[in-house]
Amino acid sequence: MHVFSSKEHLCLFFFLLLFTNLQLSAVDILVKATSRDDYIRPIKSDGEFAEESYTFCKGKYYPYEYEKPEDIIRFEEVAFALKEELTKNNYVNANDPMEADCILVVHWGQTNSGHEYESFTEFSDDSDDPFDALSIFDEYEAANKSKENAKIIGATGLYAMHVYSLKRQQLEEASRYDRYFVNVVAISIDEIRKRPKGAKMPIPLWTLQLSLPTGRAKPEEAFGTLAKTAGLYSGESLANADFIREKEKRGIVRIGKLKFIDTIEDSNAEYEEWVDLQSSQQTPYLKKIGIN
Numbered sequence: 001m002h003v004f005s006s007k008e009h010l011c012l013f014f015f016l017l018l019f020t021n022l023q024l025s026a027v028d029i030l031v032k033a034t035s036r037d038d039y040i041r042p043i044k045s046d047g048e049f050a051e052e053s054y055t056f057c058k059g060k061y062y063p064y065e066y067e068k069p070e071d072i073i074r075f076e077e078v079a080f081a082l083k084e085e086l087t088k089n090n091y092v093n094a095n096d097p098m099e100a101d102c103i104l105v106v107h108w109g110q111t112n113s114g115h116e117y118e119s120f121t122e123f124s125d126d127s128d129d130p131f132d133a134l135s136i137f138d139e140y141e142a143a144n145k146s147k148e149n150a151k152i153i154g155a156t157g158l159y160a161m162h163v164y165s166l167k168r169q170q171l172e173e174a175s176r177y178d179r180y181f182v183n184v185v186a187i188s189i190d191e192i193r194k195r196p197k198g199a200k201m202p203i204p205l206w207t208l209q210l211s212l213p214t215g216r217a218k219p220e221e222a223f224g225t226l227a228k229t230a231g232l233y234s235g236e237s238l239a240n241a242d243f244i245r246e247k248e249k250r251g252i253v254r255i256g257k258l259k260f261i262d263t264i265e266d267s268n269a270e271y272e273e274w275v276d277l278q279s280s281q282q283t284p285y286l287k288k289i290g291i292n
Contacts, residue, residue: 028212029225030174032154032241033233035206041235049235053094054086054102054186062109062152064178073219078108078182081224085231102205103192105185108223110214111149113178150175152183154209154241170243174211180222181211184230206235 042050056079063072082104083093094100150156150171158171184207191202210226210233217225229244 028216029229029244030153030155030171030179030209030211030241031229031233031238031244032157032209033206033236033238035235035237036203039205039235049090051090051092052102052235053092053100054104055094055097055100055189056083057103057105059105059107059183059185060109062107062111062181064110065112067110071219073108073223075106075108077220078223078227079106081227082106082182082184082230085227086234088231089234091234100189102186102188105187107181107183107185109181111152111175111179111181111211112145113176146172146175149179152209153179153181153211154183157240171241174213178214179211180214180217180219180226181209182223182226182230183210184208184234186235206237208233209241 041052044050058075058079061072061075086093150158153174155171155175158168158175161168161171186205186207187202188205195202208230210229212222212225214222216222
């Protein structure tokens with residue numbers, strides 16, 4: 001039987017360390033997609049999903065701790081990018097909010113770093129309703145910043161994993177460091193209208209939590225990439241939160257240099273017209289049904 005020398009042990013240790021770091025750095029976008037058991041999208045004769053219409057609702061913006069005013073990504077920019085990509089999955093932005101099938105509540109921003117020594121043990125989520133559409137990502141009573149981040153980016157599944165598993169290490173790392181994120185919550189407008197006065201919001205049809213490391217791209221590029229990912233996973237349900245690799249089919253997203261701001265500038269007239277429409281039609285409508 002071969003007995004490893006101290007030198008061989010040291011080499012093996014550094015190899016495993018390098019391998020783990022490569023594994024952790026090879027993944028970028030973290031995706032958590034959930035949908036209600038009774039949410040089933042109709043399929044047309046050609047195999048494509050039937051169109052579903054929606055209107056946007058501005059959720060909560062999470063700024064970076066040291067953010068400068070010029071670095072802020074506006075809700076309209078994020079929503080416009082989402083609109084372009086959701087269309088590819090047959091989710092269509094309704095020109096008239098009165099005719100929309102659902103409302104998409106969009107939360108976005110950046111998590112702030114935790115500390116390497118913060119523990120992930122003894123976690124509990126005491127929220128009454130984890131699917132409360134408007135407050136699902138609101139202030140969260142967490143023992144530390146990393147745990148708060150874990151909820152924001154959909155990484156709380158790590159607590160059920162073996163403490164030394166690679167997946168848990170990846171989720172812990174994602175929760176400890178700065179990430180851009182976009183979270184989308186889809187709620188049936190028909191169910192909103194029918195809910196008793198003073199009752200909580202209906203359980204969402206589906207939710208989507210997407211994030212990627214801030215060091216991988218500029219904010220405008222990062223949010224453009226997250227929008228592309230939303231187009232792929234909207235309305236879907238994954239067993240667990242998972243990372244998308246650049247060359248993985250499910251990730252389609254070749255995390256290339258998507259010029260988010262350029263996209264807006266190239267279609268500036270369309271963008272401005274769309275923003276005006278949101279202000280003139282959607283905001284009054286959301287107030288009318290008790291959302292905003």
